[in-house]
Amino acid sequence: MPERVLVVGVGFMGGSFARALKASGFKGRVYGYDVNPENLKKALELGLLDEGTVKIEEVKKFEPDLVMLSSPVRTFVPLAERLAPLLPAESTVTDQGSVKGKLVYELERILGERFVGGHPIAGTEKSGPEHSLAELYRGKKVVLTPTERTDYRRLEEVKRLWERLGAKVELMSPELHDFVFGAVSHLPHAVAFALVDALISLSDEVDLFRYPGAGFKDFTRIAKSDPVMWRDIFITNRENVLKAIEAYEASLKKLKELIKEGKLEELTEYLKKVKLKRTEMEKWSG
């Protein structure tokens, strides 16, 4: 187990990691670095951190043996470049980013074998350390994305750390990770954002948002997620997201044609297949 952990970015995810770590009975020190003094102040007041700084040079004195990158993905490369000379050679750097792919190779180029890519499949549409949850990772999957260059001792260390927080670790290549989450996470967000946009465009005559049926509310809850974070995810995983949107457009077009042409039997088959698959899925949700 690490003894001096540095959380980089103490928003909702960084805060939750710190909180979960403390709740797990971790006896070491938890340090925080954030460009936002407000986040840092709140995280210190909440007792999530033992010490924190807004000055990146100061992380040197913390001598962390584990660094958890928890800031938005777009900041990882510039941050890694500044952190690399400040971190001990034997330290481990991992992350909570939703995008892996090329980013993992770039971070390996900068941080060397210190880096192990990770992505906890957990989160809410909330932000800020004040909403962070000690139980965020319990029973959830964490995907680690080793490459040919990965140090297996460090991979094992990161795996054990997540297991200690109640998560189930699964390994996947960075490329497969981005394809999978482009489809199961980034695509649903794109679809939900577009749904709200469509209802705005249809609201000329009557304010459609006054009629939130139960399904619609659940369905578009994720459209309240942080816009800048999602812009970055879409741009960083652009290739997979576009592929997934195109597959989705084809599925929607098929459904539209069946409705337009009144093909009752094929329409029923389409909806039955979908219901069956979605119902089967329940068995995977822990």
Next chain:
Amino acid sequence: MPERVLVVGVGFMGGSFARALKASGFKGRVYGYDVNPENLKKALELGLLDEGTVKIEEVKKFEPDLVMLSSPVRTFVPLAERLAPLLPAESTVTDQGSVKGKLVYELERILGERFVGGHPIAGTEKSGPEHSLAELYRGKKVVLTPTERTDYRRLEEVKRLWERLGAKVELMSPELHDFVFGAVSHLPHAVAFALVDALISLSDEVDLFRYPGAGFKDFTRIAKSDPVMWRDIFITNRENVLKAIEAYEASLKKLKELIKEGKLEELTEYLKKVKLKRTEMEKWSG
């Protein structure tokens, strides 16, 4: 208040109406008619009905003063044709159907001034009387869709009945109703069905359904809804559903282009506008 209520179709919606009525302290009799003897048996065993039949001619002897159509919308016209000669001239017939529009005028043609169109904005993806809920309508909207032909005494009677079950009644023309629910309910269902279909088509390499993130699960819960019911809704409200799908396709295309072209500023604006609107919406959800 009515004294002899007939529920036509005792599945989830019919069962919930009967259950809510009994729970409201209703002292009259609740009768049920269903083509499915299983549903009827369960509803009788659960104490939702005082008496029931699978033979439509037998509803004559019940002499209901209020009839609640709760079967799938496609059955309304043939049922109304068979019920019309069996029901007292002074009775009121209303319904829980998700589609109104032309259907309302057709039912008026068959049932005359006895008919008042209604649609409770409540439901789950479940079916069957065993899942029915006494509190289903509490705090929910019920839309009634009067026309030039509507008898305002009956409209008032139906309104009071729903209010007794805890619902808030709102009036809307049948046409506006179908436009609104084509957009806020039927479109989100189409979008969710297509999302599951897209993930099936993308699952060649890896079973994407093994990675249900929190958002994805909420998001596609409605894809478990009854396929035949949704086929009928899509077909019955075809014109509005197609218009809504087309507006949606345009919104998704716009989002896709912004991602493809890497237009950071416009992409952020798109996502911010959507988040703002979705957050504002909270104030309408009772």
